[in-house]
Amino acid sequence: MNVKGTDHTKEIDSLKKIEGQVRGIIKMIEDERYCIEILNQFKAVFAALGKVEGRVLEGHVGACIMNALTDDEKKAKDLIDELVAVLKETGRKK
Numbered sequence: 001m002n003v004k005g006t007d008h009t010k011e012i013d014s015l016k017k018i019e020g021q022v023r024g025i026i027k028m029i030e031d032e033r034y035c036i037e038i039l040n041q042f043k044a045v046f047a048a049l050g051k052v053e054g055r056v057l058e059g060h061v062g063a064c065i066m067n068a069l070t071d072d073e074k075k076a077k078d079l080i081d082e083l084v085a086v087l088k089e090t091g092r093k094k
Helices: 009-030 035-071 073-089
Strands: none
């Protein structure tokens, strides 16, 4: 389903910081830094991404799905099904 969504431009600054963290990880690997230091940076990136993901999810549920619930029950069901499918397939594997 391709629907124009909520404005998430406020997340760009956070994503740019995460991008910088990822570049830092690349540099650490190039510099052959200690594995645990690198792994700690991965954990920091995953945590930061999780926060941004949570805010985007909150916006989706709070705006897209809520609007559909009041306007179009079928569209709301489709949006909920789509969200559930995305959440099922994006689980990070360890």
